[in-house]
Amino acid sequence: MVSKISPFDVRSALSTAAPWAAQRLLGRELLSDQEAASFTGADGAQGPSLSRASLAKAVRLSVRMLAQEAPGHSVEVRVPPFVAVQCIEGPRHTRGTPPNVVEMSPEIWLGLACGMITLEQVQAHIDMSGTRATEIGNHLPVARIS
Template sequence: MPVIKESDIFEGETALKKWSQSARELAHTAHSMDDLLTIYPKLSRREMAMAVRYSLYMLQLRAPGPGVEVRVAPFAAVKVLEGPKSDPHNLTPPDVIELEPDVWLRLVCGITNWSQEKDAGHISAMGIRDDLSSLLPLPIG
């Protein structure tokens, strides 16, 4: 099942741009790293879901493969990067990364970076490919 319906791609792109613009405005008023690590523009639940799903879709296009599962609960999960596939008995790949929606979108939009969020304890990652810093931020048109 795709992470986003083809008919929802434009809505997702629009939602991500809206989140990014709001986050950048908030980032300009940030006085510390702690301020940046708490940026979370408020969108409707549907807009948040579409922004997350669209950004995960873009990640899949950038790094296709079955090796790492990226979970952004409660909205979506995708498998990316080459590597061992999931065990046929439990369907979970050997590498799993879990993030909250606000953390994921800050990374996607370049508000914060992987090491900042990881050091703050905002990323749960296990496996040898537990770092997506080379893929983020994503280009936002």
């Protein structure tokens, strides 16, 4: 039996990772200085460090929360090297590459999961295939952090 993901645990992990993600998104020009400051604080100019374990925890918990909140097997969400899940109700996929795939970097996922950015803002920076891939946007953010 798979244990249910706690929203408190997700918010806690995302709160830890949000400053790191904001600095990375600022560096990629996906956030403005003002937007990034709301997640990093006024003194976040150097960018906070984040352990690989904390990054992995935030990514895994938040992606799995998406799958918990939008159960199904129609869309596969991948955030390498940490996690891949299937979500969104619809036709089940069982062999080979799923027809609907969304793959992105950890910082972009965390930005989406926290509500820093929207799927529309980052479509050019993620790999999406399939007619239903954009449906994950209906289930984001996973937890608003600010």
